[in-house]
Amino acid sequence: MKSKSIKEKVMHIVFLAAAMVCIMAVVLICVFLLANGVPAMGKIGVFNFLLGKTWRPGQDIYGILPMILGSIYVTAGAIIIGVPIGIMTAVFMARYCPKKIYAPLKGAIDLLAGIPSVVYGFFGLVIIVPFVRDTFGGSGNSILTACVLLGFMILPTIIGVCESSLRAVPEEYYQNALALGATHERSIFKVVLPTAKSGVLTGVVLGIGRAIGETMAVIMIAGNQARMPKGLLKGVRTLTANIVMEMGYAADLHREALIATGVVLFVFILLINLCLAAIKKGVEQ
Amino acid sequence: MKNPINQSTFKRRMREYQKRPASFVMFILVMLCACVTVLSFVFLVGYLLYKGIPNISWDLFALNYNSENVSLLPSLINTVTITFLALSVSGPTGIFAAIYLVEYAKKGNKLVKLMDLTSETLSGIPSIVYGLFGMLFFVVALDWGFSVLAGACTLAIMVLPLIMRTTQEALRSVPAEFREGAFGLGADKVRVIFKIVLPPAVPGILSGVILAVGRIVGETASLIYTAGTVAEIPESLFSSGRTLAVHMYALFNEGLYIEKAYATGVVLLVIVCAMNLLSNYVAKKLTR
Amino acid sequence: MIKFELKDLEVFYGDFQALKGIDMKIPANEITAFIGPSGCGKTTFLKCLNRMNDLVEGCRVYGQVTLDGEDIYNDYDVNLLRKRVGMVFQKPLPFKMSIYDNIAFGPRTHGIRSKSALDEIVEQSLTQATLWDEVKDRLNMDALSFSGGQQQRICIARALAVRPEVLLMDEPTSALDPISTGKIEEVVMELKKKYSIVIVTHNMQQAVRISDKTAFFLLGEVIEFGDTEKLFSVPKDKRTEEYITGRFG
Ligand SMILES: Nc1ncnc2c1ncn2[C@@H]1O[C@H](COP(=O)(O)OP(=O)(O)OP(=O)(O)O)[C@@H](O)[C@H]1O
Numbered sequence: 001m002k003s004k005s006i007k008e009k010v011m012h013i014v015f016l017a018a019a020m021v022c023i024m025a026v027v028l029i030c031v032f033l034l035a036n037g038v039p040a041m042g043k044i045g046v047f048n049f050l051l052g053k054t055w056r057p058g059q060d061i062y063g064i065l066p067m068i069l070g071s072i073y074v075t076a077g078a079i080i081i082g083v084p085i086g087i088m089t090a091v092f093m094a095r096y097c098p099k100k101i102y103a104p105l106k107g108a109i110d111l112l113a114g115i116p117s118v119v120y121g122f123f124g125l126v127i128i129v130p131f132v133r134d135t136f137g138g139s140g141n142s143i144l145t146a147c148v149l150l151g152f153m154i155l156p157t158i159i160g161v162c163e164s165s166l167r168a169v170p171e172e173y174y175q176n177a178l179a180l181g182a183t184h185e186r187s188i189f190k191v192v193l194p195t196a197k198s199g200v201l202t203g204v205v206l207g208i209g210r211a212i213g214e215t216m217a218v219i220m221i222a223g224n225q226a227r228m229p230k231g232l233l234k235g236v237r238t239l240t241a242n243i244v245m246e247m248g249y250a251a252d253l254h255r256e257a258l259i260a261t262g263v264v265l266f267v268f269i270l271l272i273n274l275c276l277a278a279i280k281k282g283v284e285q
Numbered sequence: 286m287k288n289p290i291n292q293s294t295f296k297r298r299m300r301e302y303q304k305r306p307a308s309f310v311m312f313i314l315v316m317l318c319a320c321v322t323v324l325s326f327v328f329l330v331g332y333l334l335y336k337g338i339p340n341i342s343w344d345l346f347a348l349n350y351n352s353e354n355v356s357l358l359p360s361l362i363n364t365v366t367i368t369f370l371a372l373s374v375s376g377p378t379g380i381f382a383a384i385y386l387v388e389y390a391k392k393g394n395k396l397v398k399l400m401d402l403t404s405e406t407l408s409g410i411p412s413i414v415y416g417l418f419g420m421l422f423f424v425v426a427l428d429w430g431f432s433v434l435a436g437a438c439t440l441a442i443m444v445l446p447l448i449m450r451t452t453q454e455a456l457r458s459v460p461a462e463f464r465e466g467a468f469g470l471g472a473d474k475v476r477v478i479f480k481i482v483l484p485p486a487v488p489g490i491l492s493g494v495i496l497a498v499g500r501i502v503g504e505t506a507s508l509i510y511t512a513g514t515v516a517e518i519p520e521s522l523f524s525s526g527r528t529l530a531v532h533m534y535a536l537f538n539e540g541l542y543i544e545k546a547y548a549t550g551v552v553l554l555v556i557v558c559a560m561n562l563l564s565n566y567v568a569k570k571l572t573r
Numbered sequence: 574m575i576k577f578e579l580k581d582l583e584v585f586y587g588d589f590q591a592l593k594g595i596d597m598k599i600p601a602n603e604i605t606a607f608i609g610p611s612g613c614g615k616t617t618f619l620k621c622l623n624r625m626n627d628l629v630e631g632c633r634v635y636g637q638v639t640l641d642g643e644d645i646y647n648d649y650d651v652n653l654l655r656k657r658v659g660m661v662f663q664k665p666l667p668f669k670m671s672i673y674d675n676i677a678f679g680p681r682t683h684g685i686r687s688k689s690a691l692d693e694i695v696e697q698s699l700t701q702a703t704l705w706d707e708v709k710d711r712l713n714m715d716a717l718s719f720s721g722g723q724q725q726r727i728c729i730a731r732a733l734a735v736r737p738e739v740l741l742m743d744e745p746t747s748a749l750d751p752i753s754t755g756k757i758e759e760v761v762m763e764l765k766k767k768y769s770i771v772i773v774t775h776n777m778q779q780a781v782r783i784s785d786k787t788a789f790f791l792l793g794e795v796i797e798f799g800d801t802e803k804l805f806s807v808p809k810d811k812r813t814e815e816y817i818t819g820r821f822g
């Protein structure tokens with residue numbers, strides 16, 4: 001009897017310890033990023049760092065506004081391209097798709113979600129870059145290219161979340177709308193989709209998160225020039241790209257400035273998580 | 286037998302659309318977008334296979350990497366090593382943490398809320414931030430250098446929330462009666478968990494773990510500055526070695542071996558695809 | 574006057590035959606009640622009248638259904654049919670929008686855009702559903718924040734707003750308390766002046782209270798159909814008698 005209770009206690013502690021490890025991980029991540037990044041912000045000056053328009057490590061000038069804007073532009077573009085296509089495809093999956101092709105289609109979209117970003121980047125490099133170069137001119141490594149590729153990359157996220165939230169809407173909503181003489185389309189877009197609004201919004205926000213955090217694919221196609229973005233067809237460097245491009249050889253303040261870039265990225269993601277939490281709360285009420 | 290009268294024909298539907306152009310436009314848009322998604326998918330995969338398969342040769346699987354054969358075998362071995370290491374850390378941790386949350390913690394517990402917040406935060410963090418952390422912590426603070434071990438630990442943290450969440454879901458879907466029945470017979474808690482609750486949850490947990498494998502195999506950004514980019518089979522866990530995805534990026538970066546990059550892409554795609562199918566297959570077992 | 578005429582109506586769900594050759598004439602401007610044990614095909618019958626069965630996969634309908642002499646299954650515009658034949662479901666389910674938008678959804682669907690016309694329709698429909706006085710100051714409130722009985726009347730008003738000719742009601746009061754039920758019955762009695770109403774009910778007293786004609790369904794067949802008073806006082810069929818006196822299996 002006694003040995004049993006000891007085993008119980010030990011396992012309880014093991015389980016609890018595992019849970020603690022998860023919390024520790026987040027704490028460690030925060031501590032290490034902040035400890036290494038924040039002092040740099042202090043040295044450079046928060047204002048100069050966040051709003052500085054020039055990034056010239058050789059002269060110890062570290063302004064990451066170009067990269068912040070780069071990330072925002074590229075993400076916005078991805079959303080503009082990916083969200084409508086994603087939502088429409090989700091509607092197709094949930095409401096139009098014949099049973100026979102559903103399973104392969106679903107499998108394909110799951111696979112799309114699993115394809116490594118290097119592969120996407122490579123695809124962008126050999127297809128989208130030449131296409132943009134030939135059609136619109138410029139080098140092809142541009143904001144536009146990045147937007148198209150990222151828009152495509154966030155599709156599976158948006159489709160997945162939207163589809164399941166569309167499916168969660170009780171069938172009666174659709175039937176009630178139809179019974180009033182509305183067409184299939186009107187019932188879906190005016191009644192079912194608005195009812196699934198919070199789910200759709202969650203999908204979009206997750207898509208934003210994915211687009212902001214995407215690194216490799218963007219590096220391979222966006223040009224990566226560390227200057228203020230000048231136009232759709234000009235190159236751009238995102239926050240993520242900034243870190244990967246220079247971390248290999250950076251030292252001292254330069255290196256800390258890169259870590260601080262990571263902190264800014266982290267804050268962006270926390271803001272997005274806050275949005276998600278707010279959406280969830282809105283649903284519960 | 287006579288025909289049913291409620292069969293809606295294509296012609297009939299089109300006639301109904303004629304009077305309602307807005308609905309027709311939406312219908313076309315939905316079809317168009319679905320086509321765009323499907324076609325771009327087919328194009329992506331098709332193009333990669335078309336360009337990559339002819340470039341796959343025995344050379345690519347030579348045991349030693351050199352600039353002649355550009356072998357991907359070392360990277361493949363590294364991928365397997367890192368996947369294995371990462372999972373052996375994050376698997377038990379994630380599963381045990383989930384067990385604690387579902388079976389031990391009381392509802393509305395502060396810890397549960399904190400854990401939810403943690404796993405949400407963790408799952409949103411971009412991989413490059415994990416990479417930064419891994420570099421600062423494992424590579425520099427613990428002084429492991431660019432090493433397979435540092436890479437594996439970084440990825441372990443990265444997939445932790447995924448494993449934790451899928452396990453939580455799998456455990457929650459085990460009916461409460463199972464537990465009550467076993468407790469009613471006087472079994473103790475640990476026994477109930479391992480003998481009664483876990484077995485039916487295994488497929489769900491496994492499908493999460495397999496998804497995690499997919500994530501690890503495809504990861505690049507967080508590995509460049511933790512596991513490094515050496516294209517050899519590492520001598521020990523403390524030496525650097527690149528995974529397949531990093532290998533592909535390196536090939537792109539060097540710019541000399543585009544054909545080999547295609548071939549590497551195909552191998553990656555095949556692995557990811559296999560992982561997806563496997564995960565789906567296993568998850569289906571759960572519903573049966 | 575005859576509104577609906579059905580000839581030899583048969584409905585199958587896959588291999589299962591839910592309705593077995595029904596002939597019926599549903600009168601205009603009267604209330605027709607359907608009674609019968611659970612699973613005997615009342616809802617199925619109702620859904621044939623506005624072709625909601627088209628949505629059910631594997632459902633096959635045979636026979637002929639005419640509305641004012643027009644065959645509604647033969648090249649008839651479904652959406653137009655559903656505008657003419659409104660439906661109120663068992664479970665009240667207002668859309669997740671304001672009351673106003675709920676009521677205006679139907680008219681907007683059928684092309685009414687002008688604000689003043691919509692305002693008028695909304696007021697009229699809510700008045701018909703005896704709800705106007707209760708909600709006129711709260712038209713912008715979320716429809717889901719009202720009580721069950723009020724929600725059902727919102728649904729009735731929503732169905733009325735498209736100006737249908739027939740109103741199909743599938744157990745509209747089964748989820749409601751007695752007071753709300755009384756209100757709905759009042760509404761239905763009032764509506765009969767302008768609309769033809771078909772109502773499915775499990776509540777025998779309700780059928781007696783409000784309907785002019787009653788049909789008794791059993792296992793996919795109509796056993797007896799006639800004036801409510803007669804059917805309940807001197808049923809012709811033994812099975813009807815057993816059912817209405819509660820001696821049924
Ligand atoms: N979608 C469907 N698929 C298969 N069978 C169905 C379907 N809908 C109804 N049925 C079957 O058809 C028969 C008639 O169903 P219906 O819903 O019309 O009964 P009802 O008289 O309305 O019953 P209740 O009083 O419980 O509402 C039932 O036996 C039911 O099982």
Ligand SMILES: [Mg+2]
Nearest residue numbers: 615616617743
């Ligand atoms: Mg019914």
